[in-house]
Amino acid sequence: MKSILLTALLLSATVAAAETVMKPAARLNHLSRVLRGHSPSTDERRALQSAVTEGREEAFLAAKTDEYLASEAHAFKMNARLEELFRLQTNGTPLSPVLDPTNPPEAPGYGKSNFTLYGHVNSMNHLFHEIARKNLSWDTLLTGKHYRAFDISAFRGFALTDYGFLAALVPDLKSAMGTYADVPFAPETGPIVYTDVSFAPNDPRVAGALTTARFFYRFANTGLNKNRRRAAVIFRVFLCDSMSAAIPSSEGKEGAILDLMFPHDNRMTEEQIREMAQGDGHGQRPDCMACHYKLDPMGRTMMTSPLTLSPLASPGRLTYRTSARSVDVPVRGIGELGAAIARQPEYLSCQVRHFWRWFMDERVPLSPAREDQLIREFERVGRRTNDFVRIMLNQPEFYRISAPLTESEIRAQRVKTFLRKCQDCHKDQFYDGNDDGKFPDFTSWPIGGDEPEMKRWVRRIQRVMDLEHDGENPRMPPVEAPWRTTHSEVLLIKNWIRDGAPDESGRKQVTP
Amino acid sequence: MNLPEHGPRYPMTPILLIALVSLTSGAAAAQGFSPDDLARSRFEIVNTRTGLRLDFVDGRVAQLHTARSEEEFVPLKMAITENTCYPASAPARCSLILPFRVYVPSFIWTRHPDPARIGQVVHRKQNPDSPEQPLSNGLGTYFLSVEDRQRTGEEVITRPMEFVCDDYAWLTGSADGSIPRWFTINTWGSEINTINFESGINENQTFSGGFNIQLTAVFGRKYIVSSGLFFASIPLPALVSTGPATLVYRRSDHELCQSSFSMDASALERKAQEVVVALQKGPFEPRSLAPIGVDRELETVTRLKKALDASQSNEGVIP
Numbered sequence: 046m047k048s049i050l051l052t053a054l055l056l057s058a059t060v061a062a063a064e065t066v067m068k069p070a071a072r073l074n075h076l077s078r079v080l081r082g083h084s085p086s087t088d089e090r091r092a093l094q095s096a097v098t099e100g101r102e103e104a105f106l107a108a109k110t111d112e113y114l115a116s117e118a119h120a121f122k123m124n125a126r127l128e129e130l131f132r133l134q135t136n137g138t139p140l141s142p143v144l145d146p147t148n149p150p151e152a153p154g155y156g157k158s159n160f161t162l163y164g165h166v167n168s169m170n171h172l173f174h175e176i177a178r179k180n181l182s183w184d185t186l187l188t189g190k191h192y193r194a195f196d197i198s199a200f201r202g203f204a205l206t207d208y209g210f211l212a213a214l215v216p217d218l219k220s221a222m223g224t225y226a227d228v229p230f231a232p233e234t235g236p237i238v239y240t241d242v243s244f245a246p247n248d249p250r251v252a253g254a255l256t257t258a259r260f261f262y263r264f265a266n267t268g269l270n271k272n273r274r275r276a277a278v279i280f281r282v283f284l285c286d287s288m289s290a291a292i293p294s295s296e297g298k299e300g301a302i303l304d305l306m307f308p309h310d311n312r313m314t315e316e317q318i319r320e321m322a323q324g325d326g327h328g329q330r331p332d333c334m335a336c337h338y339k340l341d342p343m344g345r346t347m348m349t350s351p352l353t354l355s356p357l358a359s360p361g362r363l364t365y366r367t368s369a370r371s372v373d374v375p376v377r378g379i380g381e382l383g384a385a386i387a388r389q390p391e392y393l394s395c396q397v398r399h400f401w402r403w404f405m406d407e408r409v410p411l412s413p414a415r416e417d418q419l420i421r422e423f424e425r426v427g428r429r430t431n432d433f434v435r436i437m438l439n440q441p442e443f444y445r446i447s448a449p450l451t452e453s454e455i456r457a458q459r460v461k462t463f464l465r466k467c468q469d470c471h472k473d474q475f476y477d478g479n480d481d482g483k484f485p486d487f488t489s490w491p492i493g494g495d496e497p498e499m500k501r502w503v504r505r506i507q508r509v510m511d512l513e514h515d516g517e518n519p520r521m522p523p524v525e526a527p528w529r530t531t532h533s534e535v536l537l538i539k540n541w542i543r544d545g546a547p548d549e550s551g552r553k554q555v556t557p
Numbered sequence: 558m559n560l561p562e563h564g565p566r567y568p569m570t571p572i573l574l575i576a577l578v579s580l581t582s583g584a585a586a587a588q589g590f591s592p593d594d595l596a597r598s599r600f601e602i603v604n605t606r607t608g609l610r611l612d613f614v615d616g617r618v619a620q621l622h623t624a625r626s627e628e629e630f631v632p633l634k635m636a637i638t639e640n641t642c643y644p645a646s647a648p649a650r651c652s653l654i655l656p657f658r659v660y661v662p663s664f665i666w667t668r669h670p671d672p673a674r675i676g677q678v679v680h681r682k683q684n685p686d687s688p689e690q691p692l693s694n695g696l697g698t699y700f701l702s703v704e705d706r707q708r709t710g711e712e713v714i715t716r717p718m719e720f721v722c723d724d725y726a727w728l729t730g731s732a733d734g735s736i737p738r739w740f741t742i743n744t745w746g747s748e749i750n751t752i753n754f755e756s757g758i759n760e761n762q763t764f765s766g767g768f769n770i771q772l773t774a775v776f777g778r779k780y781i782v783s784s785g786l787f788f789a790s791i792p793l794p795a796l797v798s799t800g801p802a803t804l805v806y807r808r809s810d811h812e813l814c815q816s817s818f819s820m821d822a823s824a825l826e827r828k829a830q831e832v833v834v835a836l837q838k839g840p841f842e843p844r845s846l847a848p849i850g851v852d853r854e855l856e857t858v859t860r861l862k863k864a865l866d867a868s869q870s871n872e873g874v875i876p
Contacts, residue, residue, distance in 0.1 A: 268803030
């Protein structure tokens with residue numbers, strides 16, 4: 046009897062699993078869309094049908110995987126993913142595979158403009174592209190020492206081109222350092238001029254994508270900012286630290302501190318910000334130090350290079366803490382910083398999570414055990430990009446059709462998406478109610494660990510969002526924050542609380 | 558000429574008169590010119606590498622010439638706002654004494670059926686009812702200073718730039734007021750508030766500056782800028798800020814220090830305005846372009862030509 050039951054269970058599990066795996070045509074479509082960004086051609090579909098008929102669909106799909114991974118479209122797709130990760134403006138135009146000098150890229154609404162060129166034909170995007178095209182180590186983003194420097198005619202001589210950016214280190218880039226006119230005239234859509242440049246493997250001044258004109262220009266620096274913005278991006282992209290400014294604890298100076306963090310869309314002068322920072326001791330307060338203790342030493346590695354790359358390396362430190370350990374690595378410059386980051390386990394975990402997000406259905410969670418296993422695989426293939434992409438494609442989840450979400454799962458997901466925005470700012474906030482003095486994770490339910498705590502936090506959310514009056518007079522997000530709740534978000538949270546703050550299974554977590 | 562809203566544009570600064578002027582202003586205004594007037598306004602551009610010539614379809618010829626100012630100078634006041642290495646030092650006040658020249662380009666008729674027009678500035682009329690404007694208004698004015706020796710290889714400026722402070726303790730840490738004979742500013746960053754092409758928003762940002770700025774003491778109380786490696790993203794003097802200026806240098810123990818200054822560039826704006834107004838009256842030298850001009854002039858004139866060829870009624874006529 047027991048064995049019959051077991052067989053029945055196994056059978057039903059097998060049937061269920063079979064139902065969730067894509068059929069060959071869907072697999073080819075999924076593979077093509079994920080790797081190339083578009084559907085397979087009619088010819089490819091026909092060829093697949095023949096392969097299925099002959100029982101060699103696995104070999105066919107394996108061959109297609111190789112073909113797609115070697116394609117320019119895949120390199121462009123990875124380039125676009127990285128642009129998004131670095132929050133760069135993406136024009137959606139592929140980098141011309143061979144940089145055809147007579148045919149520069151064209152973007153809708155922009156034509157063959159030089160800005161379009163600048164957005165694509167630059168050393169940072171070239172590096173993104175090459176990482177996939179040549180199956181380079183993912184670490185090249187942090188440790189690369191080889192660049193293709195481009196010279197764009199309309200930006201010729203401007204410091205924000207690759208030539209101007211690298212000129213202090215590479216004297217051969219003659220148009221450098223603000224030369225406006227002593228290079229031969231090139232028409233707007235003329236030949237794309239580039240120079241390949243290499244630095245010594247231990248050069249402390251150079252660090253892959255971090256020392257490119259586009260990165261420096263995207264995250265502009267000021268004397269007051271001291272490269273903290275660039276440091277925050279590095280923490281976010283490579284160590285998955287969201288680095289949102291923390292909301293200060295309630296000590297009566299919230300307004301002034303918030304002004305410092307969100308300085309009114311740059312309407313405040315630097316003098317005003319400086320005055321405020323001194324008056325309120327910004328930089329020493331625990332809330333502020335939650336970010337500054339790690340941003341400031343990293344920012345120092347770019348101290349000598351405000352816009353273009355300085356010939357002088359600037360020493361600094363890679364400093365941060367996790368719940369398990371403290372990291373503090375002195376470095377001679379940004380080159381060593383990149384290498385130091387690439388040695389950290391948090392970097393490995395973070396990069397694996399990026400790949401998981403890019404290649405798996407967002408509904409498929411990455412368990413800690415799977416993450417560890419994938420990190421080992423990432424290491425096994427020498428962190429090479431396409432080799433690791435192939436590993437992701439071989440994961441059983443890649444071709445699995447996720448069951449449709451239930452209504453309560455969708456609702457819980459939407460609530461958590463909203464609460465994550467709150468969490469980003471509150472994550473480093475301190476308050477007296479917790480043993481470790483930290484705010485609880487709003488997306489980990491029950492908030493605070495048990496039902497009474499959850500109830501307390503739900504009530505607080507209710508109050509600060511003024512849900513009673515449909516969010517008419519909210520205290521959160523603060524007026525200085527760069528985002529506002531929409532009316533539909535207010536209703537979402539209000540109704541969720543009214544219904545007992547149900548979790549993914551629909552179970553009420555709080556008595557309404 | 559319709560440029561996309563977020564399309565290519567040059568970084569502009571509050572000192573507009575010394576930045577490039579867009580040709581797009583008022584572009585969509587004109588109607589009502591006769592077809593003959595529109596047709597004879599067409600021209601071919603001849604790039605002689607030493608200058609630009611416009612050969613009009615009706616046989617008229619114009620040459621680009623430049624009026625060049627004498628070597629001028631202007632003191633720009635700077636006040637220290639932050640000093641990471643010697644925070645207790647006195648709040649110094651400094652001046653950057655900036656030598657400069659201004660070049661104003663103009664198209665001059667060299668062949669014209671009306672002999673009285675020879676040697677006169679070429680004008681454009683965008684609308685039958687509007688006054689004529691110099692055709693060169695779209696070309697901008699060039700402002701050259703010390704760093705342009707690096708750009709052009711020419712000795713455009715002979716006088717050195719000076720950096721003078723009432724107290725140098727912020728730089729040297731020295732309490733007795735003495736200053737070393739030589740000092741190196743490793744990085745000088747000049748800030749402006751301008752658009753970030755990537756984010757589309759205006760923000761303060763370092764946009765020009767220099768590396769290894771060598772200061773040489775003169776009379777033990779002031780420095781001259783004897784050399785440096787300059788960078789710039791706008792055609793403005795690299796060490797001039799319309800926002801803060803940040804200097805990075807080494808302390809005697811090799812620790813890197815950062816000092817920030819506010820800089821008042823309004824004196825430069827006023828002085829440059831005076832010089833430009835005087836120059837616009839001519840005379841225009843036959844040596845044609847400013848040393849930095851030719852590529853940008855050609856690009857600007859090419860844009861104008863394209864606009865005239867494509868849609869003459871939107872760009873007016875050249876009488």
